Amino acid sequence: MSNQKSLEHEIKELIIEALGLEDISADDIGSDQTLFGEGLGLDSVDALELGLAIQKTYGIKIDADAKDTRNHFTNVASLAAFVTARQAA
Amino acid sequence: MNGLKLEHLLLEPLQQRWVTTEPDMNHAQLWEASLRLAAGLQARGIQRLAVYLEDAGVLAIALLGAWRAGASVLLPADLQPQTRQRWAPAVDAWLTEVADLEALYQAPLSPAVLDLDSCQLSLCTSGSSGEPKRIDKSLRQLANEVQALEALWGADLKDACIIGSVATQHIYGLLFRVLWPLCAGRLFVRKQLAFPEDMQRASREYPRFAWVASPALLKRMGDNLDWPALSRVARVFSSGGALPVEAAGSLYDRLQQWPTEILGSSETGGIAWRQGAQPWQPFADVQLSQDADGALRIASKYLPEGHVEQTADAARIHADGRFELLGRLDRIVKLEEKRISLPMLEQALMTHSWVAETRLGVVQENRASLGALVVLSAAGLHALRNQGRRTLTQTLRQHLGQHCEALALPRRWRLLRQLPLNSQGKLPQAEVEALLLAPRPKAPQVLEQVEADGEWTVQLSVPPDLTYFSGHFPVTPVLPGVVQVEWAFNLGQQLLDLPGTFAGMEVLKFQQLVRPGDQIELHLRFDRERRKLYFAYRNGVAACSSGRIVLEAAHA
Numbered sequence: 001m002s003n004q005k006s007l008e009h010e011i012k013e014l015i016i017e018a019l020g021l022e023d024i025s026a027d028d029i030g031s032d033q034t035l036f037g038e039g040l041g042l043d044s045v046d047a048l049e050l051g052l053a054i055q056k057t058y059g060i061k062i063d064a065d066a067k068d069t070r071n072h073f074t075n076v077a078s079l080a081a082f083v084t085a086r087q088a089a
Numbered sequence: 090m091n092g093l094k095l096e097h098l099l100l101e102p103l104q105q106r107w108v109t110t111e112p113d114m115n116h117a118q119l120w121e122a123s124l125r126l127a128a129g130l131q132a133r134g135i136q137r138l139a140v141y142l143e144d145a146g147v148l149a150i151a152l153l154g155a156w157r158a159g160a161s162v163l164l165p166a167d168l169q170p171q172t173r174q175r176w177a178p179a180v181d182a183w184l185t186e187v188a189d190l191e192a193l194y195q196a197p198l199s200p201a202v203l204d205l206d207s208c209q210l211s212l213c214t215s216g217s218s219g220e221p222k223r224i225d226k227s228l229r230q231l232a233n234e235v236q237a238l239e240a241l242w243g244a245d246l247k248d249a250c251i252i253g254s255v256a257t258q259h260i261y262g263l264l265f266r267v268l269w270p271l272c273a274g275r276l277f278v279r280k281q282l283a284f285p286e287d288m289q290r291a292s293r294e295y296p297r298f299a300w301v302a303s304p305a306l307l308k309r310m311g312d313n314l315d316w317p318a319l320s321r322v323a324r325v326f327s328s329g330g331a332l333p334v335e336a337a338g339s340l341y342d343r344l345q346q347w348p349t350e351i352l353g354s355s356e357t358g359g360i361a362w363r364q365g366a367q368p369w370q371p372f373a374d375v376q377l378s379q380d381a382d383g384a385l386r387i388a389s390k391y392l393p394e395g396h397v398e399q400t401a402d403a404a405r406i407h408a409d410g411r412f413e414l415l416g417r418l419d420r421i422v423k424l425e426e427k428r429i430s431l432p433m434l435e436q437a438l439m440t441h442s443w444v445a446e447t448r449l450g451v452v453q454e455n456r457a458s459l460g461a462l463v464v465l466s467a468a469g470l471h472a473l474r475n476q477g478r479r480t481l482t483q484t485l486r487q488h489l490g491q492h493c494e495a496l497a498l499p500r501r502w503r504l505l506r507q508l509p510l511n512s513q514g515k516l517p518q519a520e521v522e523a524l525l526l527a528p529r530p531k532a533p534q535v536l537e538q539v540e541a542d543g544e545w546t547v548q549l550s551v552p553p554d555l556t557y558f559s560g561h562f563p564v565t566p567v568l569p570g571v572v573q574v575e576w577a578f579n580l581g582q583q584l585l586d587l588p589g590t591f592a593g594m595e596v597l598k599f600q601q602l603v604r605p606g607d608q609i610e611l612h613l614r615f616d617r618e619r620r621k622l623y624f625a626y627r628n629g630v631a632a633c634s635s636g637r638i639v640l641e642a643a644h645a
Contacts, residue, residue, distance in 0.1 A: 020454050022501055023479040023559065043496055044283050045425050048309040049456055051284075061313035064286040065293070 007080045011054075015076070018053035019046050031077040047073055054079065060086035091274040092239060095232040096203040098271060099123055099157055107276050109146040110294075116274075119149060121197060122190070126154030129193030130182075139163045139180040144187070145257050145267050146279045151184050152210070152267075156228060157198060161209035164258045166221065167494070175221065205229035212260055212355040214428060224355045233390040234359055235269050237372050241362075242324060242349075243273060246299050249323040251277040252291045253301035255426075260355045261328040265301040285310045292319060303329040305425040307348060308336035316343040324349055329426030331414075334366055341365065352414075357398045358391025361412070368411035377406060384418055420518070422451050424458065429497045434459070437492040441485060443469030446508055450521035452501050460501035460525035461485075464508060465553060470606045473504070473553060477564040501525055504554035506534065506606070529556040533576055536608070538584065545584050545613040549576075553605040568603035573634055577611060577624035581638070585615045587622060589640040595621070597636035601628060609633060 012026035015035070019042065029040065035050075036042045042050075050073065055061055060083065062069050072082035091106060102117035130138070138160045142148040155162045163180055165172050173183070184190055208228035213221050253266040262281070270277040276295070282288050285306065292298050300322055307327055322344060328351035340348050347364035354360075360377075361369035371377055374390040380399065387398045403415040420431040431449045438447045438461065446464040451457050463485070465473060473481050482502045489498055503524055510516050530552045537548040551568060558566035574594060581587050603609060607628055614623045625635035 018455060020452075020456075020458065020500060023482050041495060045305055045309075045456055045496070048284070048306070052309055052311050055311055055313060062286060062311070064289045064314050066286075067290070069286050070284055 004080060004084075007083065008076050011076050011079050011083070014053060014057055015050065018049055029076060031080075032075050035073060035075055054083065058083050058087060092243070093272050093274065095228060095235055095268065095272050096205050099153055099203065100200050106274050108149065108271065109277055109279050111279060114146050119146075119153070120200070122150045122194070123153035123157060124197035124200065125194040126150060126190055127157035127198045128195040130155060130158035130160050131198065132195055133182075133193070135181045136160050137163070137180045137182075139165055139176055139183045141165055141168050141183070141185045141258060143281065144279045145253075145277055145281075147187055147190065148257055149267055149271055151190060153203075154190075156203045156208040157201060159207065161211065163211040163223070164213065164263070166213045166258055171491070172221070203228060205232055212258075212263075214259075214355040222356075226358075227393070230358065230391050230393070231264065231268060233374060234264055235272050237359065237374055237390075238264070238269050239273050240373075246273075246275065246323050247297060248275060249297040249299040250295040251275055251301060252282065252288060252295075252298050253278065254282050254288060254306045255301060255303050255329065256281055259329075260353070260358070261303075261351065262301065264359075265326055265328075265351075285314055289314050289319060292322065297321070297323055299323040300325045302327055302348075303426050304332045304336065305329075307340060308333055310340075310343075320344045320346075322346075326351060328353065330423045337365055354400075357387045357400060358389060360385075360387055360389075368407055368413050370411050377404075377410075377412065379404065379406065382418055383415070385412075422459075424451070424496055425456070427494065427496055429459070429493070431459075434489060434493060434497060434499075437489055438463070438485065441488045442466060443472055443481065443485065445469070448508060448516055448521045449499060450518060450525050452522070452525050458500040459497060460503065460522075461499040462503050462505055462508065462521060462524055464505050465606070470553065473566065473606070474604045475565065477562075477566055478502075478504075478554075478559055479563060502554075503527075503529070504552075504605075506550060506553065529554050531556050532579070535580075540584075543614060545580075545611075547580060547584075547611040547613065549609050549611055551603060551605060551607045551609065555605065558605055566605050568607075570597070570599050570634065573603065573626060574624075574636065574638065577613065577622065577626075577636075578638055580611065581613050581615065581622045581624070584613060585622070587615060587640060588617075589620065589642045591638065592641040593639045595637040595639060597634070598632075599634045601631050601633045603628065603633050 008031050009026055012029045016024060033039050036047055051062060072078050099120055102120040104115055104117045106116035108114045108116055108119050138155050140151050140162050142151060152162060163176060165176055168185060205228045210226050210231060212224045214224060251266055251270045253262060255262040257263050257266050266277055278291050282291055302325060304327060325340060325348040327348045332348060332350050337348055350363050351359060352361045352369055359372050360375055361371045363369045376388045378386045380386055383403045385400045385402050385404045392398055401417050401419040403418050404412045405415060406412040422429050422431060434449055435447050438444050443466055444463055445466040448462045449459055452460040486498045508516050533549040533551055535547060536550055539546050557569055557572050561569050578591060610627045612625045620640045622638040626633040
């Protein structure tokens with residue numbers, strides 16, 4: 001697995017773990033699948049929870065002053081790109 | 090501050106009084122738009138209006154315009170098709186976006202005092218039966234609340250801009266984000282800001298600001314925020330549900346002030362407030378009493394004249410009038426400020442042909458969510474066996490999705506052979522919640538065990554929710570052979586006092602699949618000379634599997 005792919009897989013596991021999802025495995029989540037609303041069906045509270053879990057797990061901070069930070073949470077691929085960029089920063 | 094009474098908001102245009110920003114709107118613009126909307130509503134004979142607007146500034150225009158035109162306003166909780174359908178007979182028109190207002194604008198009506206007793210507003214909430222409930226309020230009730238809030242905290246807030254994370258469709262957001270600032274002459278932010286980062290960015294725009302928030306947000310604010318900058322916040326309001334003590338304490342550490350919690354509901358209006366771990370302080374206009382069960386009863390100027398509202402909240406009232414809440418007396422739960430009726434969801438779940446019985450409870454983990462204990466019908470068991478657990482739970486979730494919002498959909502499912510009712514035929518809620526927290530079973534349920542001539546016959550029920558079924562196989566769950574051997578070994582140890590440990594297997598045969606919910610018979614016999622445990626599983630007349638487990642001395 002490439003680094004990108006393995007990070008995506010890790011984030012899928014994190015989503016399942018942090019949000020307590022049942023009957024779903026990492027393989028069931030598409031990297032480009034929309035996480036919130038339709039798609040995986042997560043809600044705004046999940047978004048808040050996931051924001052905290054991502055920051056804690058990867059030791060990064062969501063820049064609260066940047067606009068549209070929540071766009072990074074669109075899907076697993078965008079989250080992985082965000083984590084990679086913040087870790088490099 | 091330049092306070093105006095709610096009924097006087099449309100008397101004269103005030104250029105110097107700001108209402109909101111992005112885009113800017115001063116009171117004169119609000120005044121004109123409201124009167125133009127009122128003219129359009131009157132011209133079209135619209136008397137009953139449903140309003141769902143995400144922009145608090147536009148909502149202010151809609152409310153004032155409707156009241157000036159003598160139209161009643163209904164604020165539905167959402168815009169789902171069922172919601173629209175439900176209220177369709179009760180309304181003449183819907184305002185859901187700016188264009189809907191613009192289409193109605195005409196030459197303005199004359200300014201006038203709003204009639205506090207004839208102007209109406211209706212809020213929607215889920216009642217205890219689960220049916221959405223409509224709560225009608227007069228403008229007088231709302232005006233009384235606004236006055237009380239300003240009397241308590243107006244001097245403290247001064248010209249703070251009001252920034253909110255909650256929706257304005259409900260009483261708390263409507264009062265705190267729209268009607269109160271409108272009357273007080275405070276600026277408010279148009280949009281509901283659901284994320285802490287957005288709250289921070291909005292806060293930076295103003296020298297003074299206050300937050301109208303809820304526990305869902307306040308208990309999830311991270312270290313990524315600029316807390317020193319945010320500690321300028323004039324006051325942090327929280328309502329909609331209980332704010333955990335730890336969340337309040339953490340806000341105190343970061344902001345050097347306790348959040349101000351507001352207790353109330355659409356039905357009751359404001360009841361009381363508190364800061365930190367203090368008892369609740371009733372608002373000045375509120376008279377409390379209790380019924381025989383200790384549940385609070387409320388009378389206040391925020392309710393219709395003479396009405397006493399019975400709640401299901403048990404309370405202890407102190408001598409000084411302050412009180413503590415002791416919990417709900419019914420099966421209504423709150424998840425992230427959303428009121429959810431468990432009986433209603435259970436009824437809805439029961440209408441699905443796969444469900445024979447069900448009980449719901451709250452699973453308290455990272456976030457609180459619902460879990461369902463389900464006894465499957467024959468059709469449900471068939472679905473589980475042939476389509477798998479995931480399809481089963483997804484289908485039931487989808488079925489429920491027609492009856493409730495996504496947040497209330499059970500996230501955890503436990504499939505049981507029967508509900509473990511106690512001797513009174515009840516299943517206490519604590520027991521439901523314990524069952525939901527417990528891991529899925531790994532062992533069979535032993536129904537009966539008899540011995541004859543050294544051979545044991547054990548009747549087993551294969552739990553429908555056995556943990557092994559999820560991966561083996563996702564769409565056609567069958568009991569893995571290795572698990573059958575393990576069960577035989579474990580039961581053999583219990584029943585036959587086996588010497589030694591597992592050393593291997595012989596003549597294993599798997600003839601028929603064992604599936605969720607099956608009742609099977611296990612035969613066990615131990616040949617002490619050869620140190621072999623003979624086992625055979627049968628399902629009725631059919632042989633499922635058989636073999637021998639070889640044992641060796643405990644210590645070789």
